[in-house]
Amino acid sequence: MATEEQRTAAALIDELRTAAAAFTDDEVDAARVLQTMAEDVARAMGQPIDIFPVIHHSPASAVQMVRYLRRRQPKLVLVEMCEDLLPLAEHLRDCVLPVALQALASQPVGFPPSWAPLSVVSPLTELSAEYQAIAYALRTKGVQLRFVDRSVDHVYQWIDPAEDPNAPVHDDFDEEDEDAIKLHGGALGIQLGSITPSFGDFRDFLLQNARMTHFSEWVSLYVEQPAIGCDTISYREILCMIGSLFRRLGSTDHDREETRQRDRYMWTRIKQALAETGVAPSDAVFICGAAHIVDDDVPEWGLDNDVRWQELPDRTGTSWQYGFIPSSYGAIELQFGQPRGAVSMAESEWKKAIKQSKLSPYTLDPPKAKGKKGTATKKSSKALQPAVPEQLNLRSLLRDAPALTSTDQVELIQWCTGIVASARKHRYMASTADAIAIYETSILLARLRARNRPSPYDFVDAAETCLEKSRPPGRRNVRQLCHRMLGGDRIGQVGYSSLPPLVQDVYDRLAILGVSATMRTVKRVLIDFAAKPELRPASQLLWRLHWLLSGTRVARPIMGELALGVESRQESWDVRISGPEQRAVIELSFHGVTVEQVLERHLQEKAFDEQAKTLDALEAAEACALLLDRTRLFSRLGERAVVLLAAEEGPDDAEAIFEMVRRLVHHFRGTPEGLPAWLEKLVAVGYSHYATLLPTAFADRGTSPRQLAAMLSFVFTLESLALTMGCERSQLLIAIEQSGRGTADPEKRGLLWACEWIVQRREEEDVREAFEAVLAHPLGRGTYPAYLSGFLRCVQFSPRAAPLATELLGRAFVVLPDYVLLPWIPGLLTTLQPLAADVMPAMFKELRRELPRAYGGIDEWRAGWMQEERAPRVDHVGEPAAVVVEAREVSEGARAVQALLRDNRGAVRAWAQAWGVDADVWEQSMLAVATDGAAEARAGDEPLPLLGTWPASLHAWARVLTDR
């Protein structure tokens, strides 16, 4: 005797044959296609196990699923979801939907390295049919739940290695709320019941004929609306037919082949599950995407055979981590290429259908409420039957679109007035007249598109036509306002007890600050450590989160500083660990059990990566010192920096390395423990490394003067420490000697002269002369600024060069013609700007000393070097002392000594000659000593060390001269 399904199928086949004959010239082919579809439907409906085809986030599927489950009460629920995600299902009860089941592998094995990290998400909403099935299975005693699809590992295995699984799905997405729609990050989305035709021409043809833009609009009108109110059998038939159509005509060969593979896998698992559980097929239901109802020559398909995939493909050695992340409607739309607002509109359809049918959807209450009899478990006797008339069957639904009911009319009017009110709030000039116009336009659009009632898409188009003028007056445009009004986005939340230990630990430790898992908004935290020192650990945790999740807004410091040697007294934070930001914290848990463990791992990865550079290791070491109290780790990271610095090939990061090392040295010198051993070693290695690199760097065009200055800063600033660690200055001297041969770049030469002067390989006067020579050369004058820019850089590591630098700079402004000077000034400013902290104080100090103390003296003022210039040099002109005396204020005693020396120049020169010292230099030095004292002595002049060594002799001579 024929069953109800068989009778329906036979009638359907007849119906379709008649349709083929009526509508096409190619009756044979069309009939064949339609008959195949009808046979697919009959085969699927005739299986011993109920196959329940669904569409992802489809209100019709969800409503029909509830209806089916209430009536049939299956004992085994088999779902087309990745089998390894099953353990997560139990934890759904702690979550606020939408959430996504996530599997993540940060270190994939057997996949192209460019794919890392591998991440798969499977989002669920309340209106997902699979969620209803899961909720039913978990809430009902004696019901077993199985996921039967391939594992997430297979998902990636079956992707063509030439493809990029991380490629964005939908580039041109209208981003209204960035945080919410990016919740899934770069994960690969998998969804149960995707029916979007992958064959582009087929899809375009379908949409053009339906006069629609988006496939979801087509599904909503031609599948959802008819299927939501019909009986379950008709619903299954409709979905089976749609699945058959899209599988056979709308899929590319590649997609069909993948679907076949999955069918083989799933039917093997289904057979295994039935055998293991002993549940009769008639007591089981297989929930799958509509495309899977077609056997498509898959030998394993169906229960009328016992063919199984004998050797299911193995998983790779990749270690997968599983968990939940919060999702949102926007993120789902973005992930699966749906138009903005599609899921919101589906949700409003779902709510309306649930209300009309008086069904109670299945929900998963938190464990606390488990003992109570929730509304979800209550079964209304009315709910067992569809609320819509039973005469709505497949054939009538295929013929007619639903009429505009009075409820829909009221709803449309509500939408029209609602959008006008919303637009007005957003500064649109919208009035009741606009509401009327939108209503009228919606109806007209629907008629024009051959629909009996306006769909939400028609309404949105109408609202946009009537309200949107040249540009939106506020932040949101009319389309966005419509989507908000029609449901808006929803952001899910993963409940506390479903969270991984790390996230629970974070919530526990931050509870003292009032931060909780249920918090939906930004928490502004104010911490006063003087009043509440017990908050210090929570603050440290926030700093660790801030460091680990620097690209997010999880923990954002408003006030307070994290630096070596600095301890904040007050801090202020913006904390967002729920909603969209929760995902970032959850993903941390894939790397460790506590934040500290993850941080330690990150620091080690940063420093010990194959591509790591010295700076990475140093940054990791500094972060370790700041954020973690781990001495051994700190030493390991530091030692790694030493190794990397010794192997570093160029001076690329010299500036940053110097800054970092200087900061560390400065800090640790002030601590009771002193410098760590690795830091001392690093300074020694750095001194030797950079000194050795100098000749190459001076000659190399690719090395900038700035980088050279950074290397020299390291060498000269940390020289004393390096020398105590066994380094030799001779290494530096040789390097500087060698450097002079390689460079022709004016800026580098200026810097080199400075170095030579600092290490006493060049006299101050020689430096002046070198600069004078540049100025004197008619063709070389234009390069004077470049030489000077180089020289100025030395002030940052040798402040005593400031007087000479100031003099040379002043000389440039006096001597250089405007056509050279004016173009140089911007360059000079950009050179000096980054050196402001190091160079400018010394130069300002020098200027303060030079400039007159009052404005009154400004007219007569002349720079010291200008007066010296006017005065002849010692070996050319006879009275240099007078010039010097005029230039500087000297004491009475010094004047007396100067006078004495001036009066006895012959004797002074004779002594110099006796000691084998250049008489001119000696004379100048003696005068300088007399003027500024020995403290201002110049290191390059040889007599001064002599005098410094034998002060008693000097005094003795002074006495002799005075007595005479």
Place this chain on the structure above:
Amino acid sequence: MSELLRPPAEAKYAEELQYLASVDKGQRPFSWRLSPAMVRVFVLGSRDRDGLDRTIAQKWYGHAALVEKAIVTLASDRGLLLIGDPGTGKSWLAELLAAAICNDSTHVVQGTAGTTEDHVKYSWNVAEVIAKGQSHDSMIPSPIMRAMKLGQLGRFEELTRCTSDVQDALISILSEKYVSIPELDDDNVVFAQPGFNIIATANSRDRGVNDLSSALKRRFNFVQIPVVTNRRQEKEIVEFRVKDLLRRNAFDVEIPPALLDVLLQTFADLRVASQSAGSDDERLESALSTAEQIGVVEDAVLHGQFFGEAALRPEFVARALIGTLVRRMPEDLNAMNKFWHAVVVPKGKTEGDVWQAFAEGGKDAMSLHD
């Protein structure tokens, strides 16, 4: 009509319109000659599902939803304002809509800086007024007023080129649907007949020159016409318009598909280059619209026909492209030179003969440009 240089759409497609009217069983608003669904078919072409026993060619290429919005607006109480960059087909769409709805697309006011309220409403035949005084006989109705009287669609081109006071003359026409003629003592109001509405166009590049008043804005529904960037659609448009041109001139020229692809790709690349340019001087002044591509092909065909070989060669197209797009000197030429050598010339070396000839033709054209 066949002797006209450019017949209006209702004349050009008279046969199609007549056929559509004969098979149209849909409800027609006011005095429309076609139902909205048939207007859609006329503009966007027929599909199998329309159930027509002949094919109606597509005449305007773009998003179908835009056309639908435009049609329903014209059936409503509000005027239609088509906004878009130059060359996006606003005026063509307006003409097609007017032709389909009222079989007359010639009630056109061209907006300029010199347009006055008289051009929008009415003016007087001065000699007649002196001879017989002011009367309906001596009044010269504007195209808009003629459309009102006939219950047809009036068109207002480049609305934002007019000054605000002229624009605001439309407010009462769109609200009250009549025009008062205070100079006349009797019968001094011209009422619009059912079916009257206005299709205005505005150039989005003129935004800010003469912004519409709020009062006028709310009497118009705005429909934005974007620049077509879909390659397939763009190709269809260019082919459609160029075939039209060839037919008009009775030329027998085949446009090689490979050459058309080169042109489309060059425009696509130019748009990307234009978007990434740092300043206006580095950017071509042109909107790089589809209309300009049509212009390039037209120019190349004409040049080939009259001064060269009958066949369309890549060099002609390249020369026409340079001639069409280089307007400002030297800014446009500099920008084009940079683009040509960075994008087109390398393709000429790697992508085959057509690209090579195209690249060379462009270089020659730029070197001769003065």
